[in-house]
Amino acid sequence: MDPSSAGAGGNSLVSSGTDAQKRRVCYFYDPELGNYYYGQGHAMKPHRVRMTHALLAHYGLLGRMQVLRPLPARDRDLCRFHSDDYVAFLRTVTPETQFHQISSLRRFNVGEDCPVFDGLYSYCQTYAGASVGGAVKLNHGTHDIAINWSGGLHHAKKSEASGFCYVNDIVLAILELLKLHERVLYIDIDIHHGDGVEEAFYTTNRVMTVSFHKFGEYFPGTGDIRDIGYSEGKYYCLNVPLDDGIDDDSYQSIFKPIIGKVMEMFRPGAVVLQCGADSLSGDRLGCFNLSGKGHAECVKYMRSFNVPLLLLGGGGYTIRNVSRCWCYETGVALGQELDEKLPFNEYYGYFAPEYSLYVASSNMENKNTRKKLEEIKCEILDNLSKLQHAPSVQFEERIPETKLPEPDEDQEDPDERHDPDYDMVLDDHKPLEHSARRSLIQNIRVKREFTETETKDQHGKRLTTEHTGPEPMAEDLGSSKQAPEFTTVSSVQELQSIQAILDVETLV
Numbered sequence: 001m002d003p004s005s006a007g008a009g010g011n012s013l014v015s016s017g018t019d020a021q022k023r024r025v026c027y028f029y030d031p032e033l034g035n036y037y038y039g040q041g042h043a044m045k046p047h048r049v050r051m052t053h054a055l056l057a058h059y060g061l062l063g064r065m066q067v068l069r070p071l072p073a074r075d076r077d078l079c080r081f082h083s084d085d086y087v088a089f090l091r092t093v094t095p096e097t098q099f100h101q102i103s104s105l106r107r108f109n110v111g112e113d114c115p116v117f118d119g120l121y122s123y124c125q126t127y128a129g130a131s132v133g134g135a136v137k138l139n140h141g142t143h144d145i146a147i148n149w150s151g152g153l154h155h156a157k158k159s160e161a162s163g164f165c166y167v168n169d170i171v172l173a174i175l176e177l178l179k180l181h182e183r184v185l186y187i188d189i190d191i192h193h194g195d196g197v198e199e200a201f202y203t204t205n206r207v208m209t210v211s212f213h214k215f216g217e218y219f220p221g222t223g224d225i226r227d228i229g230y231s232e233g234k235y236y237c238l239n240v241p242l243d244d245g246i247d248d249d250s251y252q253s254i255f256k257p258i259i260g261k262v263m264e265m266f267r268p269g270a271v272v273l274q275c276g277a278d279s280l281s282g283d284r285l286g287c288f289n290l291s292g293k294g295h296a297e298c299v300k301y302m303r304s305f306n307v308p309l310l311l312l313g314g315g316g317y318t319i320r321n322v323s324r325c326w327c328y329e330t331g332v333a334l335g336q337e338l339d340e341k342l343p344f345n346e347y348y349g350y351f352a353p354e355y356s357l358y359v360a361s362s363n364m365e366n367k368n369t370r371k372k373l374e375e376i377k378c379e380i381l382d383n384l385s386k387l388q389h390a391p392s393v394q395f396e397e398r399i400p401e402t403k404l405p406e407p408d409e410d411q412e413d414p415d416e417r418h419d420p421d422y423d424m425v426l427d428d429h430k431p432l433e434h435s436a437r438r439s440l441i442q443n444i445r446v447k448r449e450f451t452e453t454e455t456k457d458q459h460g461k462r463l464t465t466e467h468t469g470p471e472p473m474a475e476d477l478g479s480s481k482q483a484p485e486f487t488t489v490s491s492v493q494e495l496q497s498i499q500a501i502l503d504v505e506t507l508v
């Protein structure tokens with residue numbers, strides 16, 4: 001089918017302008033980022049962000065958007081989601097001293113997939129600072145779209161690294177957006193399930209998470225279609241499980257109808273789109289068959305709603321494809337058609353022999369049958385229809401005062417941090433009026449939703465099985481073949497304190 005016709009209605013919520021209308025775009029980039037190195041043989045290569053930047057420069061796109069160098073996120077910024085002891089560990093551990101901290105390495109799941117490397121903490125501060133900075137820009141209303149290709153590290157947990165991710169810049173950016181917006185939508189098109197973000201917001205109706213991912217014998221093992229949120233968050237979490245070889249038409253046949261309905265029902269004030277490029281055809285760790293244009297169709301579709309949009313990176317391990325994809329998507333954000341022929345650039349050799357901007361799909365088999373995709377779509381749309389009937393109050397304009405927990409003792413000076421701290425552009429923005437109170441919701445118990453026929457034991461077993469599944473292509477990482485421990489949500493009784501701090505008062 002024609003992807004552009006699938007689930008038409010992307011413009012249905014547009015209050016002004018059209019697709020052709022220009023968007024004000026800001027782009028966060030730190031020239032140091034490409035120098036961080038996970039280690040020999042490791043699949044994650046921050047260099048891909050530098051390659052992307054080179055393409056943007058040679059296509060002349062840097063002059064069409066505000067280019068900002070992020071200021072590093074500080075300890076206290078990271079601690080809005082992450083635990084103090086985990087952040088302190090990331091700050092202090094070094095490649096030389098790590099072996100004196102074996103128990104901490106194990107506890108925080110650092111060492112194999114998530115190695116200790118030179119400058120690790122600065123790396124985290126940089127990519128997190130860029131995502132939060134993007135959220136700040138959107139909150140100020142000076143830009144319609146903010147981009148951080150170094151962000152999107154969706155697997156990081158409150159007190160644990162996972163899947164090449166150390167701090168969860170997405171959760172931090174969403175917390176920033178929640179200062180202004182009552183509801184924030186998170187969409188994840190990385191091939192892997194967006195587990196860290198889902199977990200952080202599993203029990204709230206202020207953040208809806210929607211993840212499209214390969215499911216079944218695949219990292220991280222979570223993202224079952226039956227996982228739909230819990231308590232007030234019930235039905236505010238959607239998981240779209242897909243199989244190998246999905247192509248552009250199949251993908252859009254499910255993406256647009258679902259997201260179109262989500263936009264209609266949830267009516268978010270801002271959208272965060274994680275653009276993990278490991279869902280592209282030919283990815284070193286992936287098994288989907290999306291072309292660059294098929295991937296970018298998701299960006300184009302989200303842009304058409306004219307809702308503040310934060311575009312983030314994520315996975316992506318065939319780096320010449322990643323850089324071409326994110327360059328193309330930056331063009332989409334700007335509404336700028338780019339010549340297929342790549343301009344000469346310092347990484348030109350990577351793009352031989354075609355030197356084309358487009359990432360092509362292959363002839364691999366598509367294991368997603370129309371029938372199966374239709375069933376998945378119907379089940380998700382059915383869950384969405386229950387939003388109207390969900391027991392929690394829909395779309396309340398503010399969190400009632402009584403629901404707010406007590407302020408944290410390390411309350412920040414509300415005026416201390418404001419926009420200019422997040423970037424190097426000296427402009428005259430007034431700081432946001434931070435009436436937001438910092439406080440902690442401690443000991444929130446998070447439980448997965450049970451089907452009526454499923455016992456706790458069965459459920460726990462299912463999750464345990466999923467979480468201990470092998471990491472596919474682990475051999476590519478050049479690390480130990482032992483599957484990492486996945487300690488998240490492993491038993492209902494142990495699900496404490498893993499969520500984001502929903503401590504922000506809405507600024508309206």
Ligand SMILES: [Zn+2]
Nearest residue numbers: 190192278315
């Ligand atoms: Zn991924």
